[in-house]
Amino acid sequence: MIKLEDIVQKVLSYNSKADIDLINKAYVFTAKAHAGQMRKSGDPYLIHPLEVAHILADMKLDVSSIAAGMLHDTLEDTQTTKKDIQDLFGADIAELVDGVTKISKFKFNTQEEHQAENFRKMIMAMSRDIRVILIKLADRFHNLSTLQFMPEEKQMSIAQETLDIYSPLASRLGIDWLKLQLEDLSFRFLKPDVYRQIQKQMVRLKKNREEYMARVEKAVSEHFTSSIPHFVIAGRLKHAYGIYRKMQRLNISFEQVHDLLAFRIITNNIEECYEALGLLHSMWKPVPGRFKDYVAMPKANNYQSLHTTVICLDGERVEFQI
Template structure:
């Protein structure tokens, strides 16, 4: 089980001067008001709050957000009220807790309409403080990790809701490790046989995949060293849900899905990104119409990279992403990257322009009567 010291030490790693008193105070208060509450796993309810808060430290969030993570269920599940939380922890923390509570009270209707309505409501909640959504995503990720203690009926309901709402939202915010984590857990509960088949097949191909990754990394490294470009090259297997989607979309068996590996080349400048692209295309033939320049035209969530697909060393398609280290920070943590502690300014402060995409979405949704129509704009 995660302990308070795991959380505070993690915060001090990425912000040595952080005032962790608010986190410690939130922990003591949550332990008090949740005392005696037990989860279906048999663990104290406090364990869930600690896990959610720890996930927020993995996003390198500020102390207010992490304190709100520890407090996110006190209004809904204990005698505590918003007034008391505000008096004890301040308006900023209380507003995040209140926002998470409101999202948790949303009731769902039929599946498609439910998805649209909730994406809208969640983005509206996020308009005041994006940390509301980050806390909710951390809450949902840990709940999915412990879903096995629920009844089979609840497992299906919660996994479906997560796949419809929370995984896409994490993707829209650019937090892809949470998105892929949620997707794989949903697949495990919704399509257990397919999930197991994918895991078994990729496990059997491990040596082949490892050889493939080693070969590609070596070829790229040799070429870039030759031209004097310093780069970090990684190769990873795509998540199980991505492989599942390819099976469904292209009507394939697991063994027929070849592009299960994604490569990433990280360099120090934008100029080098385009140079690396040229060098990769000189090694392997690019696939027509599979190049995307998200550096010149970033995604709405500020994601930037060059994407290309080439015919790799064994005659199979492979995807390569090229980006700078700054772009990689945003690619890993999405919008959350802009709430990290910055030298010379307070935690959680960011440029107004960085949330321009939110303003656009909110402006569009006000003009739309049909929530399904709004979903199309997201």
């Protein structure tokens, strides 16, 4: 269970001059406002705003965002007014909390992609301050982690809305780790049996893959060192929902998904990105049609990377993002 001290220490780790008094003040106000309220899980309601604030601290957001994260449900679920927050915490925090409340009141109920895109655009347009969306994403992330306590119909609608609206928003903002978490958590409720099957396969695969990933990282490091002395490489198994989508798209089984591994290489500059690509292709044969240059043509969220898939060690297909 997250405590106030955990949030304070997290904030101080990246901002030693942070206004901790503001965080403490928001905590006291939130605790009083939600006093006696309980979550569907049976936990005190206060746990939720603390978790949201901690997620925002993980994102290294400013103190106003952390405070607003704690206060984000007070307008909707207590007798608190926007004026109350403005008088106590200032206009900036009041606007953040009000913005999150307005987003929460909109209900999305169609799976049509063009309608989903319009809804995402509306949220972006409404949120003049990007921090409003970040707080809402943190709110949704924690709510998904306790979704099992909601009625099944509610579970399904929230999970689907997350896949249609909030996961793409996280991607658009370049928060890849959050996008993957939102997708997998939603997938767990929408397709529980399939999710469990894929997770079971991945757990077994991970035990066998750790040695393989270490071998690939060692081979790349040895080959790169003389040309690119400073870089970072890390491997991972692709996430469950991404694997499921590939299985559906290609109508194949889990065993037929060949590129389950992905490596990320981080260099110091763009020139070294292309140099790393050349070095990889000199080591292993690239798979035709699998190269994407998001450096020359960035994604809508300004994501820049080179993607390539190669026939790697032991003849396995492996994706690299540089």
